[in-house]
Amino acid sequence: MQPSDLKNLKIAVVGAGYGGAAAAKALSLLGAHVDVYEQAGRIREVGAGIGLRPATMNRFRQWGVFDAIADVSSPSEYFEILTATGDPIMKETWPADGEQTHTHLIHRGDFIDALMGVLPEGMVHLGHRLETLQDRGDRSALTFANGTTVEADLVVGADGIKSVVRRELLGDRGPVFSGEHAYRAVIPVDAAHGMVTDDNLRMYIGRGTKVYLLPLRHRDQVSFDITALCPDATWTPEVTKDELLATVAGFDERLVAIARDLDLDTVNIRAVYDIDPVDTWHTDSVVLVGDAAHSMLHHQGQGANSAIEDGGALADALREADSVKEALARYQAVRKPVTDELQRISRQGWTEAEISDVFPGQKPATAAGQE
Template sequence: MQLSDLKNLKIAVVGAGYGGAAAAKALSLLGADVNVYEQAARIREAGAGIGLRPSTMNRFREWGIFDAIAGVSSPSEYFQILTPTGGPIMKEAWPVSGEQTHTHLIHRGDFIDALLGVLPEGMVHLGHRLESVQDKGDSSVLTFAGGESVEADLVIGADGIKSVVRSRLFSDKDPVFSGEHAYRAVISVDDAYGMVVDDDLRMYIGRGTKIYLLPLRHRGQVSFDITALCPDGTWAPQVTKDDLLATVEGFDERLVDITRNLDMDTVNIRAVYDIDPVDTWHSDSVVLMGDAAHSMLHHQGQGANSAVEDAGALADALRDAASVPEALALFQATRKPVTDKLQAISRQGWAEDEIDEVFPGQKPAAAAAKD
């Protein structure tokens, strides 16, 4: 699009998570008038670590915010997969882009704070819970709880797995339970019994359970994550310390001790969901991105990375296409084949023989979807 057209473009982003914040940064650099509307009165991410891939970090370099992200993260060289008792299965170097860009490990809270911190003051509007979206063709109207309405040339639905934008305009399918729970906490490196000695991400895999140790060296901490098979699909299940200990039975005794010493008030507990692929992400003035478009299971570590890649691809499409509708079509054509594949791969988190062994006759939905 012409520079003058981009500067006259009024964009409303619904959701101030990773994807929404990244899109706001990328699109504001094009000169567009961008506002972000977030339902929460305060933005905070549950404590856990994630890995930012080189392609994601290169987007930050492109947008001039690499240092802001690198300053609250640590570069990592290797990803290791081990048996429950620490026997080696695989050690693989993370992909590297040139000599400069490595995978970086970061705390979710630090990540969102850094992204929001590089946005212009006043761009993000908190306490705006979306109730409806009216697609008028060449523009759309958002109506929030309390009656406030906003009209924009382009609405970006970056409002997560329970997206209101998606459910109102593109798909009314509910999220899909994976048959797993995730238990996540951040602990001091000193409380990790000497298991964290470098910046390698380690995954210990056993019968129905994976334990991740993700170093956050810049914080002197480590993200301790347990993913375990469980048929309880309650969104925020009630889980006891004994339940957690049962999932790590047979693992290295140091991992068991870490679990035993967890403060349950600090453990983020959730059932794990994704969504089925959405056929169409856009109209002429509304588009989905991030988890709203392609929420995926966390086994490949691609959720946040995909959201940032979406933001970059959407900005590229708006810059290169002749109009907003053409840009949205180009964006979907570029990103949907990639995310469809990642969604499918991420659903292959457990071997079917493990599932049948742990839950005879209770194959979780994500596994059934592969049949």
């Protein structure tokens, strides 16, 4: 699209998480008028650490925000998979793009704060929970619970796994339970019983349980994540310390000790969900990004990276296409094959034998939500 057309484009981004903030930054650099509408009254990202891949970091370099992210993250050289008791299975060097760009490990909260900090003042509007979306072809109207109404030439649905935009746009089959729970905490490095000595991610695999140690040494902490098979689909389940410890029975005693020392009030406890692949991500004036388009299980560590790549690809498509309609089709053609494959791979996290222990008689694909 011509620069003059882009500058006249009014864009409403629904959601201020990874995908929304990244899309807002990328689209604002086109010269478009961008507003972000977030339902929360304040931006607060709970959870644990994530790895930002080289392609993601290069997007940040392209957008002029690399230093803001690098200042609150640690570069990492490799990812190691070990048995429950610490015997090596494989060690894979993170793919790097040149000498300057490596995978960076970062806390989710620091990540969101850094992204919010590089958006122009006044762009983000808090306390705006989307209620309805009317797609009028070349323009859409949004109504929020606080009574605000907005019209936009392009609506970007970045409102997560329970996306209202997706529901209004396409109807909604809703989130799919994976048959897993995730227990996540951030603890001081000193509380890791000597298991964190560098800036590299390690995953320990036992029967029906995976334990991740993701160092955040720039803040003298480590992200501790237990992912375990469990049939309880309650979104925020109640879990006792004994139940938590049962998931790590037989693991390295230092990992068991970390789990034993946890204060459950500081542990983020969630059933793990994704969504089935969405056939179409857009109309002529509404488009989905991030978890709203392709929420995936966390086994590949690609959720946040995919959301950010979406924002960059959407901006690229608008710059290269002759119209918004053409740009949205181009964006989907570029991104959907990639995320479809990541969704598929992420659902292959367990063996049939492991799943049958928790879901007797079921196949791996069924427990992962694929009928």
